[in-house]
Amino acid sequence: MAELRVCALYPDLMNIYADRGNLQLLQRRCEWRGIGFTLRGSGLGEPLDPDAHDLYYIGGGQDRDQALCAEDLATVKRDALHAAAVRGAVIFAVCGGYQLLGHGYEVGGERLPGVGLVDLETVREDGPRLIGNVAIELDGRVLAGFENHGGRTRLGTSATPLGRVLKGHGNDGRSGFEGVRGGPRGNVVGTYLHGPLLPKNAWFADWLTASALGQDPGGLTPLDDALEDAAHAAARRAAGL
Numbered sequence: 001m002a003e004l005r006v007c008a009l010y011p012d013l014m015n016i017y018a019d020r021g022n023l024q025l026l027q028r029r030c031e032w033r034g035i036g037f038t039l040r041g042s043g044l045g046e047p048l049d050p051d052a053h054d055l056y057y058i059g060g061g062q063d064r065d066q067a068l069c070a071e072d073l074a075t076v077k078r079d080a081l082h083a084a085a086v087r088g089a090v091i092f093a094v095c096g097g098y099q100l101l102g103h104g105y106e107v108g109g110e111r112l113p114g115v116g117l118v119d120l121e122t123v124r125e126d127g128p129r130l131i132g133n134v135a136i137e138l139d140g141r142v143l144a145g146f147e148n149h150g151g152r153t154r155l156g157t158s159a160t161p162l163g164r165v166l167k168g169h170g171n172d173g174r175s176g177f178e179g180v181r182g183g184p185r186g187n188v189v190g191t192y193l194h195g196p197l198l199p200k201n202a203w204f205a206d207w208l209t210a211s212a213l214g215q216d217p218g219g220l221t222p223l224d225d226a227l228e229d230a231a232h233a234a235a236r237r238a239a240g241l
């Protein structure tokens with residue numbers, strides 16, 4: 001039986017706006033399809049096995065929690081995460097976690113190190129926080145969620161955005177781009193969208209699951225998504241789409 005092996009990084013520190021709900025959704029959809037599911041956490045100081053998981057997840061976090069995690073991510077877990085990305089594991093990070101995927105996060109006169117998986121830099125500017133419902137377009141489909149971040153993320157020349165902003169602010173409120181998709185196998189994904197994101201965008205959860213399992217998303221058993229579709233429609237409406 002196929003099995004999705006998930007590792008949540010810093011589950012106690014990096015979990016705001018119910019980002020843990022993303023994991024619950026992945027678990028449920030695996031169970032409904034008869035796909036095995038295991039979830040492990042990896043906290044500060046704990047080494048990471050690059051071969052033991054198919055999907056590594058980092059939720060959002062406030063600046064003070066990010067500061068605790070950034071150093072650990074860039075030292076204790078760095079090599080394992082890079083090896084996992086090369087192997088084709090999915091690395092999926094939301095907001096505070098997303099900001100740590102790149103080179104660094106400059107905040108309050110300090111520069112938190114990033115794990116260097118993708119070419120991006122985040123700076124906390126003086127301007128207002130970028131808050132509100134948001135919708136982005138990727139591959140002709142819509143992701144809808146909620147954003148609340150002070151950091152502005154700029155993608156480097158070798159980074160590809162996850163999507164194009166339809167409503168809301170996105171990476172920096174200016175570029176029209178949201179999130180990142182990159183890494184050695186295109187399986188490193190970062191986004192500012194909370195909500196949690198996946199219960200509002202089940203199609204995207206399936207894409208992550210299939211990618212992590214090395215399968216085609218179209219090959220996953222179809223589910224009755226009436227509730228999920230309603231949640232998605234509500235999130236789109238909230239964003240004004």
Ligand code: GLN
Nearest residue numbers: 060061063095096150151
């Ligand atoms: N602390 C970060 C910021 O404000 C991320 C916040 C979040 O994860 N929502 O930019």
